[in-house]
């Protein structure tokens with residue numbers, strides 16, 4: 132089955148022989164399920180935290196999109212990440228993390244895993260293979276990659292890093308939120324687990340939070356499935372339904388996100404008020420060839436730097452008339468934000484500057500409105516910055 136067909140069909144096959152033949156999966160709200168025999172659940176369902184028919188349908192679809200055997204759905208992206216890390220890490224284990232990962236991911240590693248649970252964490256510039264390799268210790272259990280990174284759009288070579296990790300029996304996880312399964316499939320490149328904040332492109336409508344893990348290894352799956360229930364941070368039946376619905380249009384949305392983003396990025400790269408544009412779809416991106424190699428496209432989110440300082444950046448954002456200044460990304464509407472003051476404010480300034488998140492850096496999630504309207508709004512606000 133082709134990708135576009137999986138988006139619509141997997142997990143939602145109408146049951147005409149036994150069921151009512153619904154074309155759309157019903158929202159199974161029941162918290163518990165009755166059984167005929169006391170010692171065995173009749174239809175496999177006992178209690179909705181352990182398994183729910185709507186969530187099961189979604190998990191099947193999620194797995195199919197990343198060419199994985201298994202999918203697991205959680206209440207948020209960070210809930211997926213927490214369950215994964217609590218399942219695989221213990222005190223004194225070591226984790227390697229790309230240095231400009233999602234702010235909330237860094238906060239989780241710093242405050243919970245490092246300070247409270249005694250896990251050692253090293254942040255690396257994962258663009259450099261030798262730096263990643265040099266960071267490996269005997270206690271290294273996990274390499275956590277995000278590519279492209281947020282917000283600087285740095286790429287790392289999933290295939291090469293996963294191969295090094297495999298030889299040392301280290302698990303490679305890739306946060307694939309920015310690309311969505313439409314543009315990049317980390318498992319096909321050798322990663323062990325893919326993570327998504329489904330809140331972003333997968334759901335695509337800014338109306339539901341969720342997280343997902345996709346993988347093919349049986350024993351890893353058993354541990355994660357056990358802890359999905361034991362920890363309990365599962366996705367609700369209603370959000371599972373919303374996500375099933377949102378996913379159906381992923382391919383058409385991503386094509387439009389990408390074509391709009393390309394036009395906005397190329398417009399900005401020629402504008403006199405702009406210092407720099409970080410978009411892997413532009414030939415000027417230092418890792419353009421790696422982007423061509425491991426991605427099928429470049430999605431709709433990127434960052435750029437204005438000339439000037441924080442005053443100019445704030446004036447630009449204040450003067451936008453149509454685009455919403457808001458955190459998050461991947462919805463049909465364009466969203467724009469200031470990482471240093473918003474999404475990445477929890478990273479200490481010194482660290483931020485070291486990574487390259489300056490005070491004039493702006494991140495944009497280009498929506499699927501008509502591109503002329505997006506460009507017009509940006510243009511008029513730039514002249515007032």
Ligand SMILES: *Cc1c(COP(=O)(O)O)cnc(C)c1O
Pocket residue numbers: 207208209210233235236277281306308309328329330331340341342
């Ligand atoms: C939003 C996001 C997360 C966290 O997901 P939530 O659903 O907000 O918990 C993790 N990684 C990336 C890249 C994100 O953009």
